Amino acid sequence: MSILNVLLRPDKLLVAVDTLAQDAHTGQQSRGAKLLLIPQHYLVLACRGSAQFFLRIYELCLQASFRADFTMEQLMAELGLVIDKVWPAYVEAADRAGLPRSDLHTELVLGGWSPKNGRMMATAYAKDAGGAAAVVQILAGGLASPGEPLRGRPDSFDAAAVAEAGRLQAVYLNDRTGRAVAGGSLLVARLSRGLATVEEIGLL
Secondary structure (H helix, E strand, O other), X not given: OOOEEEEEEOOEEEEEEEOEEEOOOOOOEXXXXXXXXXXXXXXXXXXXXXXXXXXXXXXXXXXXXXXXXXXXXXXXXXXXXXXXXXXXXHHHHHHHOOOOHHHOEEEEEEEEEEOOOOEEEEEEEEEEOOOOOOEEEEOXXXXXXXXXXXXXXXXXXXXXXXXXXXHHHHHHHHHHHOOXXXXXXXXXXXXXXXXXXXXXXXXX
C-alpha cells in the first residue's frame, strides 16, 4: 500500500507519491520511484502497488513513446489491454515466489498534456488477482488513494496542502495495517504545457 494522488485542471497536472518501498521477499525497506516521466511527450506514469509490475508497464509505455505515430490518447486507450496482457506473467512469478495473491494489486495513473485536445488529461487503471479485466477510469478532477483520510478537504495545488494530505494518508495507512506501508518522502510531479518537473516536498 502506498500513496497516489492526482490533481487535474485543463492547464496543469499534479501527481504525488510516497517513496517507501519494501522487498516482498526480505522485508527490507528502501526508497522507490513510484512515478516516472516520459519527458518528450510531457507525460507521467505513477503507481500504487507492485513496483515490479509498474516498471514493466513503464518500459512498455516508454517503448511505445518512440513510435512516429505516437499519441497519448492511443496509449491511454490501449493501456488497460496491455495491463491485462502482462498481468498473468506477473501473477505466475508471484506464485513461484510464494507471495499471497491477496497482495497482488496495482493502481496506475497515466497523464499529461494532450496536443489533440489542448488540455491536460489523465486516466487511472486498477487491477488485482481476481481475474477481472483492468478497471479503466478517465479522470475529471483528480484522484486520492487512499481517499478516506482526505474526505472533506478541498483540493489544492499548494505544496503545503499537498504535503499535509500525504502525511494524513501515511498515518491512516500505517495505523490501519499496523506497520509502515507508506512513508519516506513525498515526490510531486507537476506538468503543464511544455514543462514537467519533479520535486520532493517533505517527509511523511
